[in-house]
Amino acid sequence: MEEFDNQSLFNLHRSIIEEHMDFLYKGNITTDVVNILLEIVKKKFSEFKIDYSLQKRIYNIAVECLENVCDHGLSGGDIDSIFLIGKLDGIFFIGTGNIINKDVTNSLESSLNKINALDREGLKLIYKETIAQQLESDSNDVGLGLIDIALKANNKIDYQIKPVNDTQDFFSFQVKINTQV
Amino acid sequence: MEVLDLEGTSYTPKVVFDLKNKVFEITGDSRPEDTHAFYQVLIDWLSNLDGPSVSGELKFKFAFDYLNSSSSKFIFKLISCLKDLESKDINFYIDWYYDEPDIDMKELGEEYAELVGIKINLISVEI
Numbered sequence: 001m002e003e004f005d006n007q008s009l010f011n012l013h014r015s016i017i018e019e020h021m022d023f024l025y026k027g028n029i030t031t032d033v034v035n036i037l038l039e040i041v042k043k044k045f046s047e048f049k050i051d052y053s054l055q056k057r058i059y060n061i062a063v064e065c066l067e068n069v070c071d072h073g074l075s076g077g078d079i080d081s082i083f084l085i086g087k088l089d090g091i092f093f094i095g096t097g098n099i100i101n102k103d104v105t106n107s108l109e110s111s112l113n114k115i116n117a118l119d120r121e122g123l124k125l126i127y128k129e130t131i132a133q134q135l136e137s138d139s140n141d142v143g144l145g146l147i148d149i150a151l152k153a154n155n156k157i158d159y160q161i162k163p164v165n166d167t168q169d170f171f172s173f174q175v176k177i178n179t180q181v
Numbered sequence: 182m183e184v185l186d187l188e189g190t191s192y193t194p195k196v197v198f199d200l201k202n203k204v205f206e207i208t209g210d211s212r213p214e215d216t217h218a219f220y221q222v223l224i225d226w227l228s229n230l231d232g233p234s235v236s237g238e239l240k241f242k243f244a245f246d247y248l249n250s251s252s253s254k255f256i257f258k259l260i261s262c263l264k265d266l267e268s269k270d271i272n273f274y275i276d277w278y279y280d281e282p283d284i285d286m287k288e289l290g291e292e293y294a295e296l297v298g299i300k301i302n303l304i305s306v307e308i
Contacts, residue, residue: 031214035192052308053282056247060285063212063249131257132296144250152285 020088029073029081029098034066037083044085048092057152058085058092058177064145064152065096065173073098074168095174105161105169111143116156123151154178182234185226193219194245198226200235206242211256212249220255227262232269239271244278244306245286253289260297275301280308 016024023044025037041062045055062085069081081098100108118126130144150157158174182200189195194209213219241263248256266273277290287303294301 039191051282052280053284056283056285059247060249063247067212067249067251128292128296131254131292144254148250148253 019086021084021086023086024082024084026082027080029066029069029083031070034063034070037066038062041085048087050092054092054177054179058094060152061094061149061175061177064149065094065175068145068173069096069098072104073100073171090179092177093174094177095172097170097172099164099168100161100171102163102167102169105171108171109161111146112157112159115146115150118150120151120154123147127151149175152177182226182229185222187222196223198223200230203237203239205239206244208242208244208246210247211245211252212247213252216249216251216255220252220259224255224259224262227259227266230266230269230271232271235269235271237272239266239273241273241275242278243275243290246280248289257293257296260293260299260301264297264299275299276304277301278304278306281305282308 023040025033027033029037038059041059045058050058066083069083073081082096084095086093086095115123115126127144127147130147146157153175155176155178158176160172162170162172164170184201185196185198187193187196189209192210192212192214194207194211197204197206199205207223243256260275263273263275277293279286279290287305290301290303293299
């Protein structure tokens with residue numbers, strides 16, 4: 001393995017800037033880490049000087065994204081997760097990447113495709129139905145969080161699933177947060 | 182009934198259910214690590230309210246700064262429990278506070294009213 005020298009650090013810094021990332025975290029995303037990352041997201045709001053309504057939506061999306069990784073992603077060893085927030089041409093984006101077991105890939109893909117096929121009114125309807133339908137469910141269902149993200153972002157969810165090995169995939173997820181609702 | 186008094190944290194709301202002083206409030210952020218465990222305590226408390234022991238009108242105040250999607254399911258459950266108080270002849274009303282620019286929070290209050298079939302007063306707070 002090549003030594004990580006100052007040139008590598010320079011390249012990494014340049015690459016982060018070129019990709020318009022404002023904050024990037026790589027590591028295990030546990031409940032404690034989620035709390036720390038959300039504090040950082042809140043601090044970014046004053047830096048970005050964005051209005052209250054957009055702050056609320058970005059925070060909301062950050063929570064749901066991080067909780068999805070925390071609750072459904074695999075962690076540990078060399079399969080750390082990533083979380084990033086950035087801004088390009090005035091549009092904020094939030095991204096996550098994490099390892100998932102292949103046995104959840106199909107249901108996750110199906111939920112995301114269903115959500116992406118709906119317009120805003122359709123999303124609102126399915127959000128209401130999901131809250132009421134899951135009255136007896138105690139599980140942290142991934143569906144409602146994803147619907148909430150699509151609604152708050154007012155945009156489609158961009159995702160990619162790449163195989164890592166026979167049993168695991170890498171799930172990358174990105175959402176651009178429309179400044180208009 | 183015993184007073185339910187939970188201090189708020191950065192991820193759980195402050196809760197006061199006090200029958201003697203007629204204070205019923207949930208305020209702050211809601212994204213508990215175990216949403217079910219957190220809200221079941223509140224649901225159990227409400228379910229144990231006994232009609233004959235309650236006099237006057239009860240005012241329930243919901244004032245969330247933020248709530249995650251998992252919490253929104255349990256708040257639906259909680260408001261459904263409030264609806265059940267009608268059959269115990271307990272008089273109550275619900276005030277749902279939202280920060281004036283926070284249209285999503287306002288709409289959530291409207292959605293609960295529609296889904297549960299209950300009147301919810303929407304109260305805008307200037308920030």
